[in-house]
Amino acid sequence: MHRVVRTSLVSLALLLSACATTRAPVRQPGDAATLGRQAQRERDLADTDHWTLQGKLSVSDGKDSNSGTLTWRQDGDRYEFTVRGPITGRTFRLTGGPDGADLEGLDGGTRHGTDAESLMAATVGWQIPLRELKRWALGLRADTGAADIAFGGDGLPSRLVQDGWTVDYKAWDTTRQPAMPLRVFAEKAPYKVRLAIEDWSFAK
Known part of the structure; x- marks a missing residue:
């Protein structure tokens, strides 16, 4: 069951590199100006x-790599996280909220768990910190603990370290106001989670 969708490291690298222009790896400690702008960004969002x-x-997980197309819909405390494998076309759909989570697309039918993170880990072996990633994907610090943050030459977050995870922001869509992340790489050895975002949409 843990063998969901196998991909080679070469194809995985091509998949991610095609999604956005790589950002120069400049990391500067926050000063009063950049930390002030980040605080304003977090208030705005x-x-x-x-x-x-x-x-x-x-x-x-350091041994196996899996990938797929992703649609993530967030509606307050409710979410729908849908991943489709590129080779098998198999779809996994994670839905839920404060009352627990359901994962569809597994052999044997839908599984239920008390939270999304433990359900994904137990059923498909994916270690994804969804609670934190919900904020990290927006370029924000999560509310789960202290965070160290560094900035690129553009004044946008470049690296965030929180809850044992290191989150690197490889590319941003600066045509938006505020700017939104396009490539978000999170790692907590041996686990890695990579998002290559092609489109953002926000409910009014």
Whole structure:
């Protein structure tokens, strides 16, 4: 069951590199100006919890890598996280909220769990910190603990370290106001989660 969709490292690299232009790896500690702008950004986006992102997701446990196209719909505390494998076409659909999570697309039918993270880990072996990733994907610090943040030459977050995870922001869509992340790489050895975001949409 843990063998969901196998991909080679070469195809995985091509999949992600095609999605956005790589950002120069400049990392500067926050000063009063950049930390002030980040604080304002977090205030501006504090109530942004009705959105949809579409793109590609890859996960790795240090041995196996799996990837697929991703549609993530966030509606307040409710979410729908749908991944389709590129080779088999198999679809996994994770839905839920404060009352628990359901995962469809498994052999043997839908599974239920008390939370999304433990359900994904137990059923398909994916270690995805969904609670934190919900904020990290927006370029925000999660509310789960202290965070260290560094910035690129453009003044946008470049690296975020929180809850044992290192989150690198490889590309941003600066045509939006505020700018939105396009490539988000999170790692907590041996686990890796990579988002290559192709489109953001926000409910008004």
